Amino acid sequence: MARDLLYSKVVRPLLFRMDCEDAHRFVHETARQYGTLWPLLSGLYQYRGDDLACQFAGVNFANPVGLAAGFDKNGDLVEMLGHVGFGFAEIGSVTAQARTGNPKPRLFRLLSDQALINRLGLNGEGADHIAGKLKTSKFSLPIGLNIAKTNDPAIVGDAAVEDMLYTFCQIKDLPIAYVTVNASCPNTHEGIVSEVNSLTKLFALMQAENDRHLPILVKLSPDGSEQLTKDIVATATEHELAGYVCGNTSTSRSGLSTPPATIEQIGNGGLSGPPLKMLALQLCRLVYKLKTPAQIIIGCGGIASGDDAYEFIRSGASAVQLYTGLVYEGPTLPKMINQELSARLHKDRLSLSQAIGASARQERSAAGTTTN
Numbered sequence: 199m200a201r202d203l204l205y206s207k208v209v210r211p212l213l214f215r216m217d218c219e220d221a222h223r224f225v226h227e228t229a230r231q232y233g234t235l236w237p238l239l240s241g242l243y244q245y246r247g248d249d250l251a252c253q254f255a256g257v258n259f260a261n262p263v264g265l266a267a268g269f270d271k272n273g274d275l276v277e278m279l280g281h282v283g284f285g286f287a288e289i290g291s292v293t294a295q296a297r298t299g300n301p302k303p304r305l306f307r308l309l310s311d312q313a314l315i316n317r318l319g320l321n322g323e324g325a326d327h328i329a330g331k332l333k334t335s336k337f338s339l340p341i342g343l344n345i346a347k348t349n350d351p352a353i354v355g356d357a358a359v360e361d362m363l364y365t366f367c368q369i370k371d372l373p374i375a376y377v378t379v380n381a382s383c384p385n386t387h388e389g390i391v392s393e394v395n396s397l398t399k400l401f402a403l404m405q406a407e408n409d410r411h412l413p414i415l416v417k418l419s420p421d422g423s424e425q426l427t428k429d430i431v432a433t434a435t436e437h438e439l440a441g442y443v444c445g446n447t448s449t450s451r452s453g454l455s456t457p458p459a460t461i462e463q464i465g466n467g468g469l470s471g472p473p474l475k476m477l478a479l480q481l482c483r484l485v486y487k488l489k490t491p492a493q494i495i496i497g498c499g500g501i502a503s504g505d506d507a508y509e510f511i512r513s514g515a516s517a518v519q520l521y522t523g524l525v526y527e528g529p530t531l532p533k534m535i536n537q538e539l540s541a542r543l544h545k546d547r548l549s550l551s552q553a554i555g556a557s558a559r560q561e562r563s564a565a566g567t568t569t570n
């Protein structure tokens with residue numbers, strides 16, 4: 199299917215002459231300033247079929263392709279993102295306290311891998327400010343809100359739980375579709391959560407405050423051990439979480455074609471884009487085996503085509519999200535993924551809901567075990 203030539207031949211070369219974070223800020227500002235024009239362009243960007251309309255966690259979505267957390271950390275683009283073809287968008291990570299994040303430079307392109315490495319470190323305007331802003335915004339699509347612990351090594355143990363609970367209480371009455379607990383940011387002092395007790399306390403306290411029964415998901419790391427993933431799924435299930443985002447960026451550097459010296463020079467950070475895909479898929483398959491039938495998975499990591507999205511869906515994801523693909527392929531990517539996904543489903547004579555977990559079920563029945 200034709201790629202976006204205007205983006206790949208004109209816009210991307212101009213953006214890629216800029217520092218990676220400056221380019222992101224420029225795109226973000228331009229999108230925000232010209233927000234009122236986006237509805238006029240929606241014919242260009244929106245997928246019009248109704249075969250991909252879906253419902254998960256009790257919410258209706260026009261299509262299963264969402265924007266991943268990190269692109270719109272402060273919720274500035276909620277009024278225009280619906281016109282770019284996404285079925286939903288995840289805002290954040292939002293933290294209790296405002297933070298400027300790690301020192302720059304902290305966002306890097308790996309051109310030959312179509313990947314990014316970032317160590318932004320949860321920069322953001324803070325929960326009070328973002329909640330105030332979102333109260334008066336008109337959402338153009340269903341919004342998920344991703345919350346994380348304030349990036350501060352002094353906030354640990356029960357204080358860390360209180361910190362995230364504060365954010366939840368600030369945002370829980372907004373007209374959002376779901377909340378994601380980011381337990382897997384590789385760019386904080388603590389790294390990924392390895393202390394399941396803290397998550398258990400947090401989930402219990404959040405659910406006690408969750409009078410609206412907002413679906414709560416937890417975002418997992420592709421770098422966590424199998425045991426850690428099992429433990430998090432067990433506590434998420436015990437506390438009736440609605441599902442999982444599989445998953446976050448990775449500290450892995452394997453399988454890259456970027457020269458090792460360049461990788462070394464870049465240093466720490468989370469890898470995203472196509473080199474992450476296999477790790478995210480493995481996580482998705484593991485969680486599909488562990489979760490309850492009612493819980494859902496949002497697949498995320500290296501998705502840049504309808505085939506990628508289809509692979510995640512067949513592995514158990516009810517929906518997908520992307521970030522890095524947008525940087526390399528441009529704003530027509532969500533529509534293109536939806537078109538390709540629709541064609542694949544049509545070819546295989548499957549509805550979207552029939553495709554969810556299809557390859558995982560095939561593997562199970564080939565192995566002679568019961569299906570979920």
Ligand SMILES: Cc1cc2nc3c(=O)[nH]c(=O)nc-3n(C[C@H](O)[C@H](O)[C@H](O)COP(=O)(O)O)c2cc1C
Nearest residue numbers: 266267268290291316446470471499500520521522
């Ligand atoms: C620059 C950047 C910032 C990100 N910030 C966040 C964040 O604040 N919270 C979060 O949960 N994930 C964050 N992520 C991770 C993405 O949501 C996503 O899980 C990851 O990039 C894999 O998807 P992709 O390969 O489509 O980019 C960030 C990713 C990038 C590239």
